[in-house]
Amino acid sequence: MFGHSLYKEIHHHLFLFLAMLCFWMKSYFAFLYGFHLDIENSVQSFILFITPLSSTLFFFGFSLFFTGKLHKFAVIAIDFMLTAILYANILYHRFFNDFITAPDIMQFNNFSQLSGSAKALAHPTDLLYWLDVIIIIGCAFLTQTPLSRHNKRPIASVFMVALMVFVVNLTLAEGQRTQLLSRAFDRAKLVKLLGLYNYHIYDTVINIRTSTQKAFADSSDATQIKNYVKANEVPANPEFFGKAKGKNVILISLESTQNFLINAKLHNEEVTPFLNQLAKNTFYFNNFYHNTGQGKTSDAEFLIDNSLYPLPRGAVYTTNAHNKYEAIPALLKKFGYTSVVFHGNHKSFWNRDIMYRTLGYDRFYSEKDFNVTEKNSINYGLKDKPFFQQAFPKLKNLKQPFYAKFIMLSNHFPFILDHGEASLERADTGDGVVNRYFQTARYEDEALEAFFHQLKTSGLYENSVIILYGDHYGLSDNHNKGLAKALHRDTLTRYDHYQLQKVPLFIHIPGMDGKRSKTMETVGGEIDLQPTILHLLGIQTEDNIVFGSDLFSSERESLTVLRDGSAISNQYIYANPEQTCYSKSNGDIVDLQRCTKIRERAKQDLAYSDKVIYGDLLRFLKNEDTK
Structure with missing residues (x-):
């Protein structure tokens, strides 16, 4: 039954x-x-x-x-x-x-x-x-x-x-x-x-x-975090503080550019000959890491402007665009700066049109401000070479001093160029994405060289701090097999994964090129650029909520925190979530206790930064300052 x-x-x-x-x-x-x-x-x-x-x-x-x-x-x-x-x-x-x-x-x-x-x-x-x-x-x-x-x-x-x-x-x-x-x-x-x-x-x-955290936040939360930040503050280097006072700032985002490209060769040719030369003539940071999360390029922008970490899920640009922030564009208004962004993509991508207003930018030159055609665009928008060519006249006509950000596009997944545009033969790794990555990196390098020539002939070069940074990794772990072959390695380990999170950073400071510029070994990340930029301009950051520290400070701790909770110092790499401690010099696994200090710093920094954003805590400090 x-x-x-x-x-x-x-x-x-x-x-x-x-x-x-x-x-x-x-x-x-x-x-x-x-x-x-x-x-x-x-x-x-x-x-x-x-x-x-x-x-x-x-x-x-x-x-x-x-x-x-x-x-x-x-x-x-x-x-x-x-x-x-x-x-x-x-x-x-x-x-x-x-x-x-x-x-x-x-x-x-x-x-x-x-x-x-x-x-x-x-x-x-x-x-x-x-x-x-x-x-x-x-x-x-x-x-x-x-x-x-x-x-x-x-x-x-x-x-x-x-x-x-x-x-x-x-x-x-x-x-x-x-x-x-x-x-x-x-x-x-x-x-x-x-x-x-x-x-x-x-x-x-x-x-x-x-x-719901924003609804329950109060000023005591903000005060607690301000005290924590104050305790970790390091002074500026007197040799560099105010060295570029009143100068323009030109910030260039190198799309998906990882540090292993610098001085790399393919088919006996330099992949990035211009950047290689730049590394010899400016301050080049070879232990600089991206701190981005799921927001990728927008996270890098947020990090640099605010010295706050991105969120563990999603992107601040889309989830918290109406918060109060102490971003570089807003801070520089007090010193007569005009702040603009150039980007050959649609203005609403990553909610930029809204977020830029929140951060204090005066003008956003997006896709509609450029002559974008089928021939001069690919993938996400305007190609890098026509992008700089069309953007330069707009830059030149800006009232000085200005804070200008350029977001490049061509070296973006899936790394494709139109026929005849690649000046470097593809790699041969068995992975098409890896093979094309070196070609688009070369195209990016050529676009930068042409732009720098325009800056120098116009006189802007010697009147501007120029910062180039890789925004995030270009090749994820899914392409490790092909990348290992390109790097002439048998395989890539978990330790190698952290080394591959390095992105290049170049800082040109007027009057300090040549003999005084050098390769900087300090471990740092995008979180550190806001105080670095402001100190070069002679602006103190001691009253600001910042989680980074001036990269030129002789007293800074050589350390950076990744968004996943990992931390990297000049001696150790703490890998999260597997909770493994590596020797930074050779990748050997060492006693986890050696990473205790940097692990706790990572945990605390991320927790407090998240609290600032989720609770919109800077609104309380702003109110107190007004009073």
């Missing part, structure tokens, strides 16, 4: 069971092969197998609230939406080696401009991720219409089983990683042990929780 009843129930819901089974298996194989998750033991293999099941039962269970054709439509709609989430994460992971967060969804206005990157990331076999959706749609027409009435018993059963599977999943996951849910920064671990869809639910809850 029970067997007959069970058979009847399964037959009655055959369409739904087929959809759930297909989606479960598809998700499992996607977790296994699409994300390359590091499975350490048999328990984690079992967890990976069951993680999609609770989500499958939970979401598809809602289709049981509908009857007849509406039930079929609900099943198809749920299958399509969940597949879209899965596939979006697969593409995102291929590029960023990370997973989508709730704040990323707020950047939906960026998505229309990502078609070039998405096309390069897509594989022909990706059609398999959508095959079950097609099959389910076909079955909807071939099977009889089920569920002519509501039946509460199977609905309750589905959600009860989903809950039971989730409890088993969470119990096993906690056994593999204690305090898993309190370690929200380790998204790879969350996806591996909780599953992609459970991770997204958890991430949404975290996003709601952090969004």
